[in-house]
Structures are given as C-alpha cells and as structure tokens.
Amino acid sequence: MALIVRRGKVPATPHTEFYSKSGVLSLEEIHGTFGFSGAFSRKQHFRSYPTEQVKPPKKSSINLALKPARDATLQPYHILTARMPYGGDFVSSRKPIVFGSSTVVSVAKPVKSMPQDTFFRNGEKHECFYVQEGQGILRTEYGRLALRKGLYLIVPKGTTYRLELSSKRAYILIIESTYPITFPSHYLNIEGQAKMMAPVVETEIETPELEPPKDEKGSFFIDVKHSLGMVTRLTLGHHPFDLVGWEGALYPFGFDVKNHHGIAREIHTAPPMHQTFQSGNAPYNGFSICSFVSQMEGWHSKDIPAPYAHYNVDSDEVMFFSNASYGARKGVIEPGSFTFHPGALPHSPQGKAALRSLTARGKMSDRLAIMLDTFFESLTITEWGYKYRDKEYPLSWHKAAIAANGQRAEALHGT
Numbered sequence: 555m556a557l558i559v560r561r562g563k564v565p566a567t568p569h570t571e572f573y574s575k576s577g578v579l580s581l582e583e584i585h586g587t588f589g590f591s592g593a594f595s596r597k598q599h600f601r602s603y604p605t606e607q608v609k610p611p612k613k614s615s616i617n618l619a620l621k622p623a624r625d626a627t628l629q630p631y632h633i634l635t636a637r638m639p640y641g642g643d644f645v646s647s648r649k650p651i652v653f654g655s656s657t658v659v660s661v662a663k664p665v666k667s668m669p670q671d672t673f674f675r676n677g678e679k680h681e682c683f684y685v686q687e688g689q690g691i692l693r694t695e696y697g698r699l700a701l702r703k704g705l706y707l708i709v710p711k712g713t714t715y716r717l718e719l720s721s722k723r724a725y726i727l728i729i730e731s732t733y734p735i736t737f738p739s740h741y742l743n744i745e746g747q748a749k750m751m752a753p754v755v756e757t758e759i760e761t762p763e764l765e766p767p768k769d770e771k772g773s774f775f776i777d778v779k780h781s782l783g784m785v786t787r788l789t790l791g792h793h794p795f796d797l798v799g800w801e802g803a804l805y806p807f808g809f810d811v812k813n814h815h816g817i818a819r820e821i822h823t824a825p826p827m828h829q830t831f832q833s834g835n836a837p838y839n840g841f842s843i844c845s846f847v848s849q850m851e852g853w854h855s856k857d858i859p860a861p862y863a864h865y866n867v868d869s870d871e872v873m874f875f876s877n878a879s880y881g882a883r884k885g886v887i888e889p890g891s892f893t894f895h896p897g898a899l900p901h902s903p904q905g906k907a908a909l910r911s912l913t914a915r916g917k918m919s920d921r922l923a924i925m926l927d928t929f930f931e932s933l934t935i936t937e938w939g940y941k942y943r944d945k946e947y948p949l950s951w952h953k954a955a956i957a958a959n960g961q962r963a964e965a966l967h968g969t
C-alpha cells in the first residue's frame with residue numbers, strides 16, 4: 555500500500571525514547587512483511603509487549619483445518635453459497651470452499667458478534683473480505699473500520715481483530731493468501747502512487763480510525779490461525795488494542811467495490827482490465843482479484859459483449875456473483891453463486907448468451923461479481939463446497955445449447 559498512514563502519536567525518529575504518558579515508556583513493535591524488506595508499520599504500545607502471555611497457549615475450540623472433498627472429480631463447479639447455513643460468529647462460521655498451496659476461499663455467515671474480550675489473528679495468511687450482506691464494525695489494533703455491503707476489507711497477516719455485528723446477520727466472502735494483497739503493481743508509478751489511468755485510486759481507501767489506547771488488565775483471548783488451519787488460543791493479561799499510535803504502509807483498509815472505476819473498450823474487455831487487487835508476484839504466482847462492476851459494454855457496431863470461451867491454462871478461476879445480472883450465466887446462477895473453473899478445462903458462456911448479448915452493445919451493464927484467478931496454483935474443492943454444489947452444472951452448457959438450438963429451430967419453422 556503506497557499510502558503511508560499515521561494515527562495517534564509516534565516518535566518522528568523510529569526506535570527512540572517516547573512516552574505514552576509521564577513516566578511510562580512506550581514499547582515499539584514492527585509489523586513487517588518480506589523479511590523486513592516489504593511494507594511495514596511501527597506500532598507504539600502503551601506499556602506492554604504483545605508477547606506477554608499469562609497462561610500457556612492451548613488448542614482453540616475453533617478448527618479451520620481444510621478438508622478436501624473425497625469424491626471430487628475434474629469438473630466445473632457451481633456452488634450455491636446463498637443456501638449455506640447462517641450461524642456462529644465471524645470466525646466460527648467460516649466454511650472453506652476451495653483451497654490451494656497459498657490460497658483459501660471461504661464463506662462466513664455469522665449471526666452474532668465475536669465473544670467479548672476474544673480476538674482473532676490470521677498468522678498464516680493475508681485476508682480479503684468481500685461483504686455480500688451485513689453491517690458492523692471490524693475493530694482492529696490499528697483502529698476501527700465500518701463494514702457494509704459491497705465493501706472489500708484487506709487485513710494484513712498478523713493483524714489482531716474482532717468483528718462486531720450491528721445487523722442480525724452477515725454474509726462475507728473471505729479470500730486468504732500467503733502473500734500480501736495489494737493494488738496491482740502495474741497500476742502504480744515509480745513512486746508507488748496509482749497511475750492516472752488506473753481503475754483504482756488509493757485516496758479512495760478507507761483507513762482505520764484509531765480509538766484511545768486501552769490500558770486495561772484482565773484476560774484477553776487471541777485465537778491465532780496457523781499451520782494449515784490449526785487454531786491456538788493465546789491469553790494476554792492486557793488488552794491487545796493498546797496502541798498510542800502507529801505509522802506505516804501495512805494496515806487494514808476498506809475499498810468499496812463501486813470505487814473500481816471500470817475501463818471500457820470499443821470491443822469486449824478482457825479480465826485484466828477489471829483487476830482490483832493482486833497477491834504475490836502476479837502473474838507468476840499468487841492471484842488477481844477482479845471486480846465486474848457496472849460499465850458500458852463494447853460499442854463497436856459488431857461487438858459481441860458476451861465473453862469468448864476461454865482456456866486460461868495457468869489459472870484456476872473462481873467467481874462470486876453478488877447479483878445474478880451476468881449475461882454469460884443467465885438462467886443458471888443466483889445471487890451468491892460461486893463458480894469454480896479449474897485451469898485444466900475450458901469454459902464459456904452458456905446457451906444463447908452470445909446472441910442475446912448483441913442487444914447490450916453500447917449499454918450499461920448492471921452486473922456485480924468478484925473473480926479470483928490463481929497463477930500456477932491448482933485449487934481443490936472442500937467438503938463444504940462439494941456439499942453445496944449444483945449437480946447439474948457440468949452438463950449445463952449442453953442443456954443450454956439444446957434449449958437454444960431448439961428455440962432457434964422453432965423460430966426458423968415459424969412455430
């Protein structure tokens with residue numbers, strides 16, 4: 555993140571004498587990436603180190619271990635996440651759908667806030683949330699961020715947080731990566747600033763609002779995810795939100811999907827034009843996240859707005875349909891549909907999508923979908939994903955083609 559942010563008070567010169575209040579030396583912590591060579595923030599704790607556990611660590615009651623579906627075959631998947639159950643809080647309700655060596659995609663449908671004085675920290679993955687439904691506050695050590703429909707939230711690995719709901723329930727897509735999740739490097743100039751042609755502008759991010767430091771003693775539980783989904787509970791004797799101030803380039807932030815300013819072309823616009831975030835050294839590893847927001851379809855006199863069939867062999871593609879206004883899958887998807895197209899197979903629009911799309915030429919679309927393409931990483935469907943799959947999906951292209959051809963034949967014969 556190019557935007558250097560400062561909240562609260564920090565000494566101008568790092569690692570120099572600085573007091574939280576008279577007689578209380580503030581203790582500094584570096585939250586860093588890429589072995590102290592990447593983005594980092596320096597945090598000034600009120601009086602305690604974040605290492606001060608007061609009880610031995612123990613296994614948490616939460617288990618986020620990944621379970622591949624035993625009966626899975628190579629096929630395009632359509633997973634009906636809207637039909638998955640609500641329940642639990644933001645951590646306990648997480649249900650992984652697909653995962654690979656560095657990526658996990660889950661759905662959480664919480665109905666309550668996390669328990670008081672209980673926190674979560676993902677110690678093995680950076681996180682991106684996309685809010686399909688719900689409202690609340692993501693309280694982090696860096697400050698608070700409001701949560702609402704249509705918001706992406708990027709939370710760096712190692713951030714301590716808790717989610718408090720103000721709505722009765724929420725529905726959140728969670729994308730995790732071993733690598734930091736940032737705006738794509740090709741959108742940035744040599745100063746790290748978003749180029750003027752980029753579809754994203756860093757000044758539109760929502761940064762945390764730091765609250766006064768909590769100088770409190772007690773028992774505070776932090777569930778830390780590590781080692782492929784194991785969760786260990788730490789107990790601190792002081793409140794973890796004890797920062798007097800922080801400054802740096804590594805912090806949680808929000809980005810409204812509507813702030814992805816789509817780039818239209820005279821002819822069909824390929825997926826890289828829709829990219830909002832990247833993870834890792836894309837396109838050599840990691841992934842890209844694309845936002846298919848409302849924008850003008852191609853206006854060439856013979857443009858076909860529907861996409862082509864595509865065989866994107868170095869990527870597994872997952873797509874979350876926030877609404878069902880997506881022409882290429884019309885009649886098959888519903889809001890909350892999650893498609894998973896492995897790189898080992900081509901995929902395409904369905905039925906008469908190409909023909910039907912001609913009427914959309916030069917008009918505004920009303921779609922809203924999120925896509926993730928991995929790079930050189932195969933994904934595996936989990937038991938949860940397999941359980942909520944649409945069993946008809948692998949043959950849906952064939953059935954749609956029969957229906958389309960049947961209708962066309964009827965039209966030709968005037969019946």
Ligand SMILES: [Fe+2]
Pocket residue numbers: 864871895901
């Ligand atoms: Fe695709």
